[in-house]
Amino acid sequence: MRTEIYLDSNATTSVLPAAIAAAVDAMAQCFGNPSSSHGAGLRAKAVLDGARARATRLLGVGSGRLMFNSGATEGIQTAVLSALRALRERQSRGEATGDLLVYGATEHKAVPQSLDHWNRLLGLNLTLHALPVDGEGRHDLAALRALAPRAALVCTMAANNETGVISDLAGIEAVLADTASAAYWLVDCVQALGKLPLDLARTRIDYAPFSGHKLYAPKGIGMLYVRDGAPFTPLIMGGGQEAGLRSGTENMAGIAALGAVLAALEQGGTFRSHAELAGFRARLADSLCAALPGIVFNHGFAASLPTTLNFSVPGVASRALMDVFDAAGVRVSSGSACSAKAAAPSYVLVAMGVPDWRASGAIRMSFGPLTDAATIAAACARIARCGAALRSGGLLPLDGAPAVHDAAEAAHDGAEASRQPGATLPAPDASAPPADDAMRLAPAALDAFLQAHPDARLIDVRERYECAATVTPAPGGRPAISVPLGQLPGWLAQWRGEAQVPLVFYCRSGNRSLKAAQYLRGLGHQQAWSLDGGLALASPAIDA
Structure with missing residues (x-):
């Protein structure tokens, strides 16, 4: 089963198998320094010259320098x-x-x-x-x-x-x-x-x-x-x-790999045509429209690459969209990978004059010219799953029900914030210990920990809609209890009465689970743990 669908190719791509083979060959066989005049150096120089010649032809370098x-x-x-x-x-x-x-x-x-x-x-x-x-x-x-x-x-x-x-x-x-x-x-x-x-x-x-x-x-x-x-x-x-x-000294493994990609471009037959890619984008756009009511695309398709979609959904924050897509194993971005960690509206969309709610809530979905029809079909199915999960969590209107927000209201209505995830926990006391390595449980150590503590409980602190969209099994191979981070106080009475029962919290990346473990330890429950790195490190990436 395919567990990860990668749709963030504008950030980076996987490596072409032929490029991997070329890099390995450059390291194992043609490992010479291309500046050396002996046979090993000359073989490396031939790889270097061949890659440059291909790039020169493909890019139309002419008398310029590359x-x-x-x-x-x-x-x-x-x-x-x-x-x-x-x-x-x-x-x-x-x-x-x-x-x-x-x-x-x-x-x-x-x-x-x-x-x-x-x-x-x-x-x-x-x-x-x-x-x-x-x-x-x-x-x-x-x-x-x-x-x-x-x-x-x-x-x-x-x-x-x-x-x-x-x-x-x-x-x-x-x-x-x-x-x-x-x-x-x-x-x-x-x-x-x-x-x-x-x-x-x-x-x-x-x-x-x-x-x-x-x-x-x-x-x-x-x-x-x-x-x-x-x-x-x-x-x-x-x-x-x-x-x-x-x-x-030239990066010969990288140059050989890039040369293999350029050779595939020059020879044809490896990458999809513009028309095929545009068709893939249309299928993704149709699926998004069906799954996410009121969706707005932030760019026209006629004058943009056929491999990129940038969209916003009224009333739904980009963080919620990112979380639900990630839970479904669909890797997308909230903007440029180089600036996605910054909690600010997209400066690109701001420059285009789009409303603030769209600039703040935008998601980028991008794929590369190696993408095939099966990947797009699987992505469309996952998009539908994400829409259903968001509806079940109350972030989208149920089928046939009126939308809570329209595009104009989304920028101003205070109710939007109440529909988003991320409820905070009250501080247990002023002397709560900082989160540290003592409460982090490495994914590689989870199975042994659960075998040593058969009474341990796995607790998923993600939002309900994330759980509904999830396509991978819970870590550790046992059922987990769903308790969103903001709802932990409601479970305190039970957990305080079971102070010796280990509680292993997990989430998407380990941030929320670390807050949960810190919260419980601050209240005296010393058997609270956080799965370090969350599902991102505990789950397999691709099983195609």
Whole structure:
């Protein structure tokens, strides 16, 4: 049985089997240093050259330069450093450079943060300026036209990681040409690889970073394209690898794996077509609409990647949606993986002008071009299960019943908060002990613990709707008692009378169960334990 359905591919992907094989071969057989002149080194260099040649053809590098690096964050740093150092040199010669560092308001945070970092370190004192987007998430070309004469560097992305919205790169290029802008141009192509046609040398794009792990290569390998004639300053010096562009012995396992992915792209037959992917998205969207009344998609489908859905549900917080999907074994995101831990509305959706309740409650569902029809069918069934679980928990209206909230009310009605999970526990006393390792039970030790304590009780402190959506058995192979965290006080009388009976609390990730164990121990029940890491570590991931 398939227990995990991974729909968070904009964050990262699994690794293509051919890429795993190529990486293993690079470590076991072609393990030489590609800078060495002996046979082992020459075999490694052949792998390196082959991967670069494929990338050059697929991306249309032409006479430009292409280097391997650790990923897009390094590529962005290198590009920004290169452009800003060139701007500083032009300033020192008395040349006009413009005073604005323009970046799309929906760019990945790596871009404005890199701009701010290098602008300060290099002492340029240029002004960072966010280029607004319209309600569909596309750059405001009229605003760019007004800014272009003052722009020193323009940074836009090919496709957005949260919404999948595809940028009008041709329109941006036309504005820069029409205004005779001398600005350098950086385009984040992370989400474009394998999903959009690229012919970089035919554009005026100066820098284009890529990350392998967004398209079935391992983490830690990426590429940076630099247009012929664009200024370049190495971020890393010492060794002269990558033709002096990026020093340090090359990550040959990563390069070999990425080369295998690029070979699959070039040869065809491995990845789904755009039409197939769009059909998969339509099936997921239909299932979401059927399961989640009032759902609103936060982007148009016509101008976005066919692999991305971003949506909000009136009256239901993103935390509740994340929890119920996770319980059902469907892995989704509440936004960019790099910022999902921050409890704040999506800055991407805020920039698009969507209502606050949608920006705060958004969920991203994304899949890769390797996804098959069976996975989509299984996902649709799980989505229906999630909808039923939310209805049983009172977070969605029952079939045939009127909705508690409509889209307009959801932003203002105080009742929304009462329908969400996360009730807090009263403090047992001011001297309650802090949560520590003494009350954490490792998943690997659970079976032995239960065998040693046959009277121990497993207590699931997740919300009822999470339990209803769950597709995996309780940890430890025995039934569990469902007691949502906020309802623990109602069980105190019974548990206090059984102070020697071990209580093993668990939840999705271990956070709520740790609060429960701390609460009970603070009340004197020293046999309260938390399953460390929760179901995320105790349950198998995929059994396909």
